[in-house]
Amino acid sequence: MEHIEFEYPNAQRRITNRxxxxxxGSGDMEVLFEPSERAGAHVSIATxxxxxxxxxxxxxxxxxxxxxxxxxxxxxxAGATPGSVLLRLEQAVEALGx
Amino acid sequence: MSEHVGLRGKAWFQALxxxxxxxxxxxxSVLTADVIIGDERxxxxxxxxxxxxxxxxxxxxxxxxxxxxxxxxxVREALNADKDKPKSQKRPIxxxxxxxxxxxxxxxxxAGLFLAAAASSDAYASARxxxxxxxxxxxxxxxxxxxxxxxxxxxRILALDDAGVTIHAMHKEAAAKIxxxxxxxxxxLGERILPMSYNVQDYAKLGLLHQLLHVExxxxxxxxxxxxxxxxIIAAIVDARKGPPDLGVRxxxxxxxxxxxxxxxxxxxxxxxxxxx
Amino acid sequence: xxxxxxxxxxxAFVNRGSFIELNGRERAQALFDKGSWxxxxxxxxxxxxxxxxxxxxxxxxxxxxxxxxxxxxGKPAVAISLEGAFQGGSIGEVSGAxxxxxxxxxxxxxxxxxxxxxxxxxETGGVRLQEANLGLAAIAEVIASILELRQYAPVITxxxxxxxxxxxxxxxxxxxxxxxxxxxxxxxLNGPEVIEQESGKDEFxxxxxxxIWSIHGGEQRVGMGLADDLVEDSVDxxxxxxxxFVTAGKPTQHRSEQVELYRRxxxxxxxxxxxxxxxxxxxxxxxxxKGRTR
Numbered sequence: 001m002e003h004i005e006f007e008y009p010n011a012q013r014r015i016t017n018r019x020x021x022x023x024x025g026s027g028d029m030e031v032l033f034e035p036s037e038r039a040g041a042h043v044s045i046a047t048x049x050x051x052x053x054x055x056x057x058x059x060x061x062x063x064x065x066x067x068x069x070x071x072x073x074x075x076x077x078a079g080a081t082p083g084s085v086l087l088r089l090e091q092a093v094e095a096l097g098x
Numbered sequence: 099m100s101e102h103v104g105l106r107g108k109a110w111f112q113a114l115x116x117x118x119x120x121x122x123x124x125x126x127s128v129l130t131a132d133v134i135i136g137d138e139r140x141x142x143x144x145x146x147x148x149x150x151x152x153x154x155x156x157x158x159x160x161x162x163x164x165x166x167x168x169x170x171x172x173v174r175e176a177l178n179a180d181k182d183k184p185k186s187q188k189r190p191i192x193x194x195x196x197x198x199x200x201x202x203x204x205x206x207x208x209a210g211l212f213l214a215a216a217a218s219s220d221a222y223a224s225a226r227x228x229x230x231x232x233x234x235x236x237x238x239x240x241x242x243x244x245x246x247x248x249x250x251x252x253x254r255i256l257a258l259d260d261a262g263v264t265i266h267a268m269h270k271e272a273a274a275k276i277x278x279x280x281x282x283x284x285x286x287l288g289e290r291i292l293p294m295s296y297n298v299q300d301y302a303k304l305g306l307l308h309q310l311l312h313v314e315x316x317x318x319x320x321x322x323x324x325x326x327x328x329x330x331i332i333a334a335i336v337d338a339r340k341g342p343p344d345l346g347v348r349x350x351x352x353x354x355x356x357x358x359x360x361x362x363x364x365x366x367x368x369x370x371x372x373x374x375x
Numbered sequence: 376x377x378x379x380x381x382x383x384x385x386x387a388f389v390n391r392g393s394f395i396e397l398n399g400r401e402r403a404q405a406l407f408d409k410g411s412w413x414x415x416x417x418x419x420x421x422x423x424x425x426x427x428x429x430x431x432x433x434x435x436x437x438x439x440x441x442x443x444x445x446x447x448x449g450k451p452a453v454a455i456s457l458e459g460a461f462q463g464g465s466i467g468e469v470s471g472a473x474x475x476x477x478x479x480x481x482x483x484x485x486x487x488x489x490x491x492x493x494x495x496x497x498e499t500g501g502v503r504l505q506e507a508n509l510g511l512a513a514i515a516e517v518i519a520s521i522l523e524l525r526q527y528a529p530v531i532t533x534x535x536x537x538x539x540x541x542x543x544x545x546x547x548x549x550x551x552x553x554x555x556x557x558x559x560x561x562x563x564l565n566g567p568e569v570i571e572q573e574s575g576k577d578e579f580x581x582x583x584x585x586x587i588w589s590i591h592g593g594e595q596r597v598g599m600g601l602a603d604d605l606v607e608d609s610v611d612x613x614x615x616x617x618x619x620f621v622t623a624g625k626p627t628q629h630r631s632e633q634v635e636l637y638r639r640x641x642x643x644x645x646x647x648x649x650x651x652x653x654x655x656x657x658x659x660x661x662x663x664x665k666g667r668t669r
Contacts, residue, residue, distance in 0.1 A: 001431045020418045023398055024435040025460035032418060032436060048433040074421075078433040152646045155574055163641045170634045202565050202573035208590050208650045209641060210601045212564040213631065216518075216549025220631040223522045242502070242511065243564055246543050250515035267502040267511040275572055277504060291426055293468070293509040306512050345519050348512065358509065361472030364422045368442065368476035371415045375444045 004045040004053055008064045011041035015069040019095035022088050029077035029085060033092045036072045047077040059085045067093060104147040104159035106238040106262070107196030109317055111144040113324045114194065114331075127151060127159075128168040132176075132189075136332040140190040141176045143169060145197050145248055155203030161244040162201035166214030169248055173221035177228060185229035190335045191222070193249040196238025199269060200247065215247040222251035231338035233331055236298075240265045253338035253347070254308040256330055263298045270296060292357060305354025308334055394535050394613045395559060399458035402496050402535070403443045405610045406454055406617050412445025416473055424467050426506045435461045440470035442477045447621045451491040453481050459498030459538035466499065466544065467506040471513020478520035478530075485527035492621045493524055495532045495551065500566065501542015514543035521550050525629065529553060531620045533613060534602075536560040539591065550631045553620045554602035555613065556593030562602065563591040589652045598656045601630070636662065 015035045022030035029047075036042055043060055059082045067089075080088070108129070112118040115131035124130065127148035132141055147159035156162035173191060180188045201211060226232045234240075234252035245265065249255070257263055267273075274281045288295035292303060302310050311330055313323040341347055348354060349362055394402060404412065416422060418436035427434045439461035443454045455474045457464040466474075474495075481491040502510035521530050532551040534540045539561035540548050548554050548562055556562065565573075567581035580586060589595060596602040603620075606612045640662050644650065 001428050001433070018419065020436070023458055023460045024433050028460070029433075030418070030435060034419070046428070046433060048431055074436075076423075076433050076435055154646075155578070163644075167634055167638045167641055171638060174634055199573075200564055202570045202578075204570065204579050204590065205644070205646055205650050207563045207565060207570070207579075208652050208655060209644060210596075210599065212545035212562065213549045213601055213637065214641070215564060216546040216631040217634055217637065219515075219518050219546055220522060220550050220629075221634070223519050227522065243543060243546075245511070246515055246518070246546055250511075251519060265508065267504060267507040272569070272573060273504060273507075276569065287430070291429055291505070293426065294505065294507045301508055304508055304512070306508075344523070345516050348516070358468060358472075360422060360425045361468045361509070361513070364416055364438075364469050364472040365476040367420060367422065368416050368473060369480065372444065372477075372480045375413045375415070 002047050002050045002053070004047065004056055006043040006057065006060050007040060008043070008060070009040035011064055011068045012039060012070050013068045015071050015096065015098050017096050017098050019092045021092045021095055024076045024078050027079045027081070027084070029075055029080040029088055031088050031092050032074045033096055034072045036070045039070065041069065041071050041073065043073045043075070045075040045077060047075070049077070049079045055082055058082065062086065063089050069096070069098065104196055104198065104238070106317055107144045107194055108146045110235070110237045110319065110327070111142060111194045113319050114328065115142050124168050125151065125164040127156060127165050128172070130172045135190070135192070135328060136335070138189065140192055141172065142192045142194060143172060143248070144194040145169070153201065153203065153205060155201040155206060159196070159198045160201040161197050161199070161215070161247050162203070162206055163209055163211055163214045166211070166218045166247055170217040170221040173218070173225055177221070177225045177230070180230070181228070186339065188228065188230040190231045190233060191225050192331060193222070193232070193234045193252060195234055195236045195240045195245065195249045197241065197244035197248060198239055199241045200243030215243055218247045219251055226251060226253055227343050229343060231335045233334045233338065235327070235331060236263060236265060238263060239269070241269055242267050253341070253343070254334040255306060256309045256311060256334060257298055257301070257307055259298060259310040259312045264296050265298060265301045266296055303353050304357045305351040306348050308337070392610050393608050394610050395537060395557070395608050397610070398460065399439070399456040399496065399498065400441045403441050403454040403456035406494060406614050407443065407445040407447055407452070408449065412443050415442045415444055415477070417441070422469055424469055424506065426468065430505055432505060438467060438469035438473070439464060440473045442473055447492070448618045450621055451484065451489055452494060452621060453477050453491060454494040454496060456496035457499045462503055464497070464499035464538050465501060465503035466510045466513050466517075467503040468509040468513065471510060471517060475513065475516045475520050478517070478524050482520070482524045482527065485524065490528040492528045493530045494617055495530065495547065497532055497534050497540040497544055497548060498536070498538035499540055499542070499544045500538065501544050511543060514547070517544075517547050518550055521547060525550070525552050525625070529620055529623065529625055531555065531617055533617065534560040534562055534593070535608065535613065541566045550629070552626050552629060553604070555604045555606055555616045555620070556596055556602045557606055557608045558593050559608060560593040561587065561591035562593075562596050595652055595656070600659060
């Protein structure tokens with residue numbers, strides 16, 4: 001198991017809704033989006049597949065290049081591909097409606 | 099896997115009741131006796147191997163179709179006989195347990211083994227809910243569907259403290275195969291992860307057991323060991339009668355409050371949120 | 376007290392989507408009157424398994440058990456839905472505790488004069504082996520809690536597939552008031568793989584799909600009288616079946632109480648060879664004391 005954390009201090013737009021998307025099946029992940037209590041956006045990932053910090057960083061960097069909400073993001077992951085991760089994040093944004 | 103599975107059950111049943119054969123109307127695998135313990139009559143039940151069973155998949159002591167419905171029948175017989183008696187006079191029901199598992203067979207699945215197991219579980223629970231003290235005494239193996247069928251609905255569970263006593267969801271060899279691990283790996287995992295342990299002393303730490311009994315001669319108990327077991331069962335009967343008829347006691351011991359912390363927290367939060375809807 | 380109740384009337388031409396394709400949460404939500412429901416102890420509460428991360432297995436925020444409380448055809452009800460895609464829908468310490476707690480709370484309300492039906496959406500292989508004894512103990516408690524609740528309100532098990540309902544949770548189905556299944560669904564104490572592993576390929580060839588469904592499949596189980604209703608895989612159809620049984624209330628007798636009937640049925644089984652499932656259906660119809668298999 002690995003626990004990975006990222007900070008995105010420039011994501012400052014106020015968010016008031018929350019969203020949950022996904023199921024922790026094999027090759028899949030779930031994610032929670034909630035308003036952040038602190039400034040910026042904060043990501044924490046629990047993953048059963050070790051050694052992919054760089055890939056996670058790349059996906060979230062790409063995600064936050066388009067999304068600027070001040071959110072707390074929490075992920076439980078059982079081996080989702082970067083493409084699947086991005087999809088889940090986009091679904092969460094849609095569910096958030098903000 | 100202990101080669102003695104099933105033998106301890108019969109030995110202890112005989113030691114506690116003086117009987118070692120099934121009623122003529124019942125399959126040879128289900129021993130029942132209505133005998134005195136302490137100063138009252140109690141129903142004792144035990145499932146043992148029946149190498150002559152017409153169902154091949156129960157011959158090593160697995161709990162199958164006949165076993166499930168016979169247990170249900172005998173427990174309901176006691177339930178009906180005592181139904182108009184006051185609670186303090188409803189006879190104790192004592193399950194002596196040494197079962198390898200449920201029966202793994204095609205006939206059993208075809209004829210709905212799940213319902214036979216449910217019927218037995220229902221009967222034991224119904225007796226408990228009606229006020230009968232239901233006591234389980236694990237003297238050997240208490241595994242998965244076998245234990246759910248015969249014993250796990252008890253008010254109080256007692257077990258012998260010995261390496262040959264195993265309470266678990268699946269016997270080691272099967273669990274190793276299905277999780278693609280070695281038996282050694284599984285045992286090591288059980289040392290770190292309390293609910294996965296095959297050691298009955300670790301099971302006791304989960305807070306589900308009323309008492310662990312220390313005896314020396316497990317297969318052929320001597321008189322003082324039988325007396326000690328009887329006294330422990332009698333004390334469990336008294337304790338069961340003092341408490342409510344549900345299984346809430348399994349969350350209340352200090353051991354349970356530690357080992358089942360997350361489940362207890364989930365329950366508390368559920369109670370809190372339920373009221374708001 | 377006058378309450379405004381919203382009844383969800385579903386026109387015939389909508390809601391024909393597959394139920395099986397929905398996840399555990401969506402399945403539970405689909406059963407309730409519109410706007411009448413709330414999820415309890417959901418993912419945002421984050422009560423996860425403490426045991427899975429210790430073994431390098433990713434947990435799920437709701438531990439694979441979704442509890443939704445609300446109204447079905449205006450009547451109070453709670454749905455408890457297992458997510459089959461997470462650890463095979465297996466029962467662990469937390470998912471089991473959520474199920475038991477919801478059943479017990481429904482019982483308390485029912486005893487207090489507000490009968491509250493429970494719908495169990497069971498896609499599960501039984502005990503989560505990574506939590507072994509806590510999973511098994513939880514299943515014993517689920518059985519006990521169903522037996523308490525069913526005295527006051529119906530407990531309706533729905534098995535839609537694709538995981539089916541196996542292991543100790545098949546006993547939960549067995550003590551339920553009613554069991555609803557699709558053709559795709561399966562119900563049994565032991566699945567084909569574990570029978571093949573324990574008793575050999577001759578006893579059960581786990582690769583023989585026709586054999587599996589002929590024994591465990593929804594059509595066979597309903598045909599045997601071991602389940603109550605065979606429904607098409609549609610959200611509309613399953614929601615309707617649930618509404619029917621919520622409205623029906625308690626059955627006159629529970630299947631798991633019919634010990635004499637089943638003792639006679641088992642006594643008459645010819646165990647000298649494997650049993651033909653279709654022939655057994657016919658044979659048991661002759662054994663039913665009331666003329667209609669339940």
